Amino acid sequence: MRLGFHIGYWSSGPPPGAQESVLAAERLGYESVWSAEAYGSDCLTPLAWWGAATSRITLGTNILQMSARTPTAAAMAALTMDHLSGGRFVLGLGASGPQVVEGWYGQRYPRPLARTREYIAIVRKVLAREEPVAFDGEFYRLPVDGGAGLGKPLRSTVHPVRPDLPIHLAAEGPKNVALAAEIADGWLPLFFSPKADAFYRDALAEGFARPGARRTADDFRVQASLPVIVDADVERAADHVRPFLALYVGGMGAKDANFHNQVFVRMGWEAECARIQELYLEGRKKEAVAAVPTAMVEDVALVGPKEKIRAELPAWEETVVDTILVQGDPRGLEAVADALS
DSSP states (O other): OEEEEEEEOOSSSOOTTHHHHHHHHHHTTOSEEEEOOSSSSOSHHHHHHHHTTOSSSEEEESOEEGGGSOHHHHHHHHHHHHHHTTSOEEEEEEOOOHHHHHHTSOOOOSSHHHHHHHHHHHHHHHHHOSSOBOEEOSSOEESOSSTTSOOOOBOOSSOOSOTTOOEEEEOOSHHHHHHHHHHOSEEEOSSOOGGGHHHHHHHHHHHHTSTTOSOOTTSOEEEEEEEEEEOSOHHHHHHHHHHHHHIIIIISSBTTBOHHHHHHHHTTOHHHHHHHHHHHHTTOHHHHHHTSOHHHHHHHOEEEOHHHHHHHHHHHHTSSOOEEEEESOHHHHHHHHHHHO
16 A cells, blocks of 8 residues: 545645645655645645655646646646656546536536546647647537637647656546546545445446556556544544535535535435535535534544554555545654554
């Protein structure tokens, strides 16, 4: 089991001590550090800023939202980051959800899987730099139709450090997980539980079995986010995670279109998810947070004393996950590193 550090995205401002945590992760031997974005901070600027102080650790986006940038803009960012980091960059992409895509970015959301397939195909064309990039897709056309009529296929002026720079895909539903296995180099699950391992193995196997699949189970990365809160009191530790789960289960999506909610429903928390969502959408956020059971937190997080965390880690080592992306402070980073040493 390898280790990474997931900084996440900002809440109301930069997370305190982020630079120190990144440096601590590198010192502790962590393989990678990852940043995220929703509808506040972007994922590239903090990663470049804090990553500039590192020398070894891989820098990844978890995730760069596809609707925020055209495919060629995402490829330009990847090319730039890979040069600045000396070949240490991983491009993690995700579709986000309809509320963010349509409400924040002003893009259409329907058929996200088909759109993802075209997006990644264009990014790979830019990175390969084998010819000027032209694309005749349903969602993306290069050069674009209409306009001044003067557009022409172009080739990046920048030569890539790695034409095969790794591309990971964030996914939650089985069809999207299968797509990741088919066209990407890795999968970035947000809410993974060892109890759902068989479900995800089946979805990945479907993708690997498709004609032209890019990878196999042997060379495909699965890097899962995992909140880790070290505290002698389990309930108090779980309280740090409850607001995060309540937000995603209850508020990150419409009532009938919340993919995060469905992840927990598949784990067996259907009644609890319905209640959390009902409270959250009614504006009763504190009650929604309180309605998140500790056992539900423990399905997707490590919370409590170091001894408890050490005892629960082996369950993760038995899953399809090859890298745990720790979400936590330096104490959490140290606890997981110590447990796996």
